[in-house]
Each structure stands twice: as structure tokens, then as C-alpha cells.
Amino acid sequence: MIEAEGLTKYYGPLPAIRDVTFTVERGEVVGFLGPNGAGKSTTMRILTCYMPPTTGVARIDGLDCFSRSLEVRERVGYLPESVPLYAELTVKGFLRFAAGAKGVEGKKLEGEVRRVTAICGLENVAHRIIGHLSKGFKQRVGLAQALLKNPSVLVLDEPTIGLDPAHIIEIRRLIEELREEHTILLSSHILPEVAQICQRVLIINKGQIVATDTPANLTRQLQKSAQIQLRVGGQAKELAPALENLGGVQKVSLVDTDPQKLFVETDRSGDLRPEIARLVVDKGIDLLELKLVDLSLEDIFIQLVTEEPSQEGAQS
Amino acid sequence: MKGFVSVYRKELYSLFALPVFYAVAFTFLVLAGYFFYSAVVYYNLLSFQASQDPMMARQMNLMEMVLRPFFFDLSIVLLLISPLLTMRLYAEERKTGTMELLLTYPLPDRSIILAKFAAVVSAFAVILAGTLPGIFLLDYLANPSWKAILCGYLGILLLGSSFMSLGVFTSSLTQNQIIAAVLSFGALLMLWVIGWAKSYVGSTMGEVIDYLSIVKHFDTFAKGILDSRDLLYYLIFIVFFLFLTLRQVATYRWRG
Numbered sequence: 173m174i175e176a177e178g179l180t181k182y183y184g185p186l187p188a189i190r191d192v193t194f195t196v197e198r199g200e201v202v203g204f205l206g207p208n209g210a211g212k213s214t215t216m217r218i219l220t221c222y223m224p225p226t227t228g229v230a231r232i233d234g235l236d237c238f239s240r241s242l243e244v245r246e247r248v249g250y251l252p253e254s255v256p257l258y259a260e261l262t263v264k265g266f267l268r269f270a271a272g273a274k275g276v277e278g279k280k281l282e283g284e285v286r287r288v289t290a291i292c293g294l295e296n297v298a299h300r301i302i303g304h305l306s307k308g309f310k311q312r313v314g315l316a317q318a319l320l321k322n323p324s325v326l327v328l329d330e331p332t333i334g335l336d337p338a339h340i341i342e343i344r345r346l347i348e349e350l351r352e353e354h355t356i357l358l359s360s361h362i363l364p365e366v367a368q369i370c371q372r373v374l375i376i377n378k379g380q381i382v383a384t385d386t387p388a389n390l391t392r393q394l395q396k397s398a399q400i401q402l403r404v405g406g407q408a409k410e411l412a413p414a415l416e417n418l419g420g421v422q423k424v425s426l427v428d429t430d431p432q433k434l435f436v437e438t439d440r441s442g443d444l445r446p447e448i449a450r451l452v453v454d455k456g457i458d459l460l461e462l463k464l465v466d467l468s469l470e471d472i473f474i475q476l477v478t479e480e481p482s483q484e485g486a487q488s
Numbered sequence: 489m490k491g492f493v494s495v496y497r498k499e500l501y502s503l504f505a506l507p508v509f510y511a512v513a514f515t516f517l518v519l520a521g522y523f524f525y526s527a528v529v530y531y532n533l534l535s536f537q538a539s540q541d542p543m544m545a546r547q548m549n550l551m552e553m554v555l556r557p558f559f560f561d562l563s564i565v566l567l568l569i570s571p572l573l574t575m576r577l578y579a580e581e582r583k584t585g586t587m588e589l590l591l592t593y594p595l596p597d598r599s600i601i602l603a604k605f606a607a608v609v610s611a612f613a614v615i616l617a618g619t620l621p622g623i624f625l626l627d628y629l630a631n632p633s634w635k636a637i638l639c640g641y642l643g644i645l646l647l648g649s650s651f652m653s654l655g656v657f658t659s660s661l662t663q664n665q666i667i668a669a670v671l672s673f674g675a676l677l678m679l680w681v682i683g684w685a686k687s688y689v690g691s692t693m694g695e696v697i698d699y700l701s702i703v704k705h706f707d708t709f710a711k712g713i714l715d716s717r718d719l720l721y722y723l724i725f726i727v728f729f730l731f732l733t734l735r736q737v738a739t740y741r742w743r744g
Contacts, residue, residue: 217588220592221591222591222592242594245592246594248592250592252588252589256589257586257589258498258502260502260505261498261501265498265501268494269494269498270589271494272494273494273495273590273595274593275490275491317589
């Protein structure tokens with residue numbers, strides 16, 4: 173549905189993106205992750221025909237974004253990053269204009285405007301001037317205009333940025349509902365959100381795609397070492413050296429006392445949990461808890477994008 | 489023209505929703521009223537004198553003495569106000585980022601340009617219509633030729649459209665409305681006074697320059713004469729600048 177082949181875009185001498193290649197299948201919801209300035213918006217602008225790539229080809233529904241721009245634009249609903257809107261128009265006036273501009277005609281126009289107004293929960297502000305609305309409502313107006321004429325592809329650039337948590341949950345729920353009918357490419361800073369909504373994640377850094385997979389697979393692949401968390405009752409100090417002698421264990425660290433909590437770092441050769449359990453029980457120590465600690469998507473993101481300060485990934 | 493109507497309606501709505509239009513209309517109409525009043529009062533004074541002097545009475549001409557100066561005065565005010573009407577058309581869309589919406593809707597660039605241009609010309613026509621009551625008053629008091637008057641109005645509308653086509657172009661050059669207005673005003677003033685150079689450049693060049701002078705072509709309209717050469721000048725002028733705008737807008741996509 174969405175194909176990007178070797179997309180490169182230079183702004184003057186600076187490459188914004190280099191050789192970005194990916195595909196999104198029909199009906200997929202794909203998240204686009206990356207630090208600020210990584211090239212998310214540039215890629216999205218190319219896909220929505222706002223600008224052509226310096227080299228490479230972008231296709232939507234098999235149509236080239238450059239040579240068949242008008243047809244592509246018919247099929248794509250786009251929410252630009254900063255949600256630019258005509259501040260002097262009313263919500264309804266703006267949506268009418270957008271519907272007309274997208275080629276919805278005559279009788280259908282009112283119905284279509286009413287449909288997206290209802291989806292985005294804008295009924296109560298329909299007659300207000302956009303410039304007077306709060307950020308959350310503007311975001312919804314932006315989303316509403318993207319949904320007009322029911323495009324098969326939705327490109328949403330940071331749909332939840334700058335919203336309060338209640339609005340974020342609402343927009344997220346909205347996107348969940350939209351996945352039934354649309355192919356969605358969305359960019360975000362908020363990692364749990366991407367993990368929740370998206371079937372697949374593209375991580376982009378410094379203009380290049382550094383990873384692409386399902387959130388679960390990414391976690392598994394990128395975990396260089398597995399961590400096992402252990403909680404025991406009794407003398408853990410004796411346990412630590414014994415654990416270190418176990419094949420495959422790299423490091424044992426004591427984290428907590430009463431109840432004793434240990435982290436065992438192992439290589440990824442195999443699952444050591446049964447052996448550890450046996451060892452603990454053989455020593456006559458009570459085993460209270462034993463679990464594999466998964467790296468969160470945040471940890472992976474930080475690993476891939478090491479330049480980014482850690483708080484950036486942690487905020488959510 | 490796909491999408492023309494939607495963009496046209498949106499542009500008109502924006503024009504009427506923002507205060508610039510009202511400031512411009514107010515200024516234009518106050519000045520137009522003053523000019524019209526002066527011209528009529530002066531004509532009135534001369535008429536009294538003419539009633540004593542049969543030689544003078546023969547020279548009295550309503551079109552020549554009231555309407556022609558009135559249209560000329562309007563054209564000067566137009567020079568000042570038309571950059572103010574056109575400056576926001578593209579500059580503001582780029583500044584606020586709404587250009588990104590407009591360019592990703594399935595609209596051909598030419599529909600957008602024509603719609604924006606048509607919207608400012610319509611707004612100007614609305615302002616111009618505000619001067620009509622004076623003309624009706626004149627019709628009540630005297631006996632002017634309506635054909636000549638319509639010709640004058642056509643002239644001022646064409647002159648205004650030409651000014652605005654240049655204004656649309658300068659607006660597409662920059663993100664700053666003030667710069668767009670200054671460029672447009674400067675270019676229009678240059679085209680206005682370019683005829684002055686006629687006296688000291690060569691005869692061939694002089695003719696070219698004389699032809700380029702934007703206000704020279706207006707004179708025939710102001711006199712109440714419809715000359716196809718002048719009509720053509722304005723039409724070519726408008727098409728030329730709208731075409732330049734089309735090329736300029738196409739470069740947005742290239743430069744990103």
C-alpha cells in the first residue's frame with residue numbers, strides 16, 4: 173500500500189533522510205519512531221506529495237507520488253506535524269472547505285462533514301472559530317480533515333504530541349477504531365503508545381532506518397543479554413557465587429535484601445530458568461519469584477539512538 | 489477547475505473575516521468620496537461661470553471634467569491598497585504552515601492560484617461597488633453617458649486585477665506579508681512611472697517603455713473609450729503574472 177524505495181532528501185548540502193526503504197501492507201498500522209530531526213516528517217511529506225525526494229521512489233497504492241501526485245493525494249489523508257489550520261474559519265467552515273477541496277460534492281458534502289465531526293467528537297465546537305479552540309480540539313480538527321472522503325491511507329505526523337493524557341487516550345482509541353478501514357502510518361515520540369497501537373515499528377535515526385519489526389520481536393532481537401530476576405527467602409549471599417559458576421551466567425548482582433532480590437545476567441544461548449530454579453531449591457533456599465525481564469521498547473530505542481538523552485525516551 | 493469553488497469560497501471568507509479588508513475598504517471609499525465630491529463641486533462652480541460665457545459652455549464635458557479625474561484618483565488609491573489586499577494570499581499560508589494542507593489536497597496548483605486571484609478581485613469589486621451611489625447621484629443631477637461610465641469602471645477593474653495579479657506573484661515569493669506588499673508596491677510604482685523615461689531614451693525604446701506603462705493604457709478607459717489594444721495589454725499582464733506565480737508555486741515542491 174505504501175512503498176518507499178531508497179528515498180533520499182537533501183536540504184541544501186544536508187541530507188535529511190538517506191536511502192529510506194520500507195513498505196506498509198494494506199490494513200497495517202505502522203509506527204514511525206525516531207528522535208527529533210531524524211527525518212520522520214520529511215519522509216511523511218514525501219509520501220503525501222508535499223515535496224519530492226532528491227532520489228528514490230515513493231508509491232501509494234502502486235502510484236508514484238511524484239508523477240501521479242494528484243491521484244495519490246486523492247488516496248491519502250494527512251495530518252501535518254504542527255496541525256496547521258485556518259484560524260479564522262469555523263470548524264464546520266473549515267471542514268466544508270477541506271471536503272470540497274478533496275472533491276466531495278453537493279449533497280454528500282454535508283453528510284461527510286457530519287460523519288467526521290461525529291468521529292472526532294467535534295459536535296459541540298462545530299460553530300466555533302478554530303483560532304479560539306484548545307490544542308486538543310485543534311488536533312481533532314486536524315484529524316477530522318484527514319479523515320474526509322475516507323482515504324485508504326492515513327499519514328499522521330505526531331497525532332498525540334502536546335496533548336494532555338486524557339486526550340491522548342482518546343486519540344489513541346480513535347486510531348484503534350480507524351485501523352479497521354485504513355492503512356495507517358503514524359509517527360510518535362511516545363513509545364508505549366506505538367507498542368500498543370502499531371503492529372510494526374520503524375525506527376529511524378539520523379535519516380536512516382535502523383530497525384523495523386513488531387514491537388515484540390524488536391525487544392527480543394535487540395536484547396543482547398537476558399536478565400533474570402530472582403527473589404528468594406533466606407541466605408542469598410551464599411547463592412550468588414554458586415549462580416556465577418553456572419554455565420552461561422555472566423554476572424550476578426544483589427539488588428535488595430528482605431526479601432532478597434537478585435539480577436542474573438545471562439548470555440542468550442538458552443533459557444537458564446530451570447537450572448537456576450533447581451540450584452536454588454537444592455541449596456535449600458525458598459524460591460519466591462523467578463522471571464525473565466524483558467527490555468522495554470524504550471530501552472531498545474535508547475540503544476539504537478544513543479545520542480538521544482534518556483529522558484526523551486522515558487517520557488510518556 | 490477542480491476545487492476552484494471551495495478554495496474561492498474559503499479565500500473570500502478569510503478576506504471578509506479579517507480586518508484588513510475593512511480597513512482597506514474604508515480608506516478607499518473615504519478617499520473616493522472626497523475625490524468625487526471635489527470633482528462635482530468644481531464642475532458645479534465652472535457651470536456657473538459657463539452660464540455667463542457661451543464659449544466656455546461649449547467646452548463643458550461631464551465625462552472629461554468629473555469622471556476622468558475621478559477614475560484617475562481612484563487608480564492612485566488603488567496603487568496603494570491593492571498590495572494590502574494581495575499580500576497575505578500565499579505569504580500567510582506559508583508562514584502558518586497551511587500551505588502543507590493546501591498542497592497535499594488533490595488540487596491542481598492552477599485552481600488554487602485562480603481561486604485566490606478571483607477572490608481578491610471579487611473583494612475589490614465589492615469595494616468598488618461602494619462608489620456607485622455617487623454615480624447614481626450624478627445620473628440624477630446630470631446626464632452622464634452610462635456606456636462611458638461602464639467603460640471607466642471596466643478600466644479600473646482591469647487595472648485593479650493587473651495590480652493584484654502582480655500582488656499574488658510577490659506574495660508567492662516570500663513568507664513575510666510586509667515584504668510581499670513592499671515588493672508589489674515598488675513594482676507597481678515602477679510600472680506606473682516607467683513612461684517618464686520615454687523622453688530621454690531612444691525612439692524605439694521609448695515606444696516600448698510607453699507601451700509598458702501601466703497607467704497609460706488606463707487613460708483610454710477613463711475617457712470612456714473601449715480600445716481592444718488596452719484591453720489586451722491588461723489581459724496579457726494578468727496572465728503573465730499568474731503564470732509566473734504558477735511557476736513559483738511549483739518550486740515550493742522542489743525546494744521543500
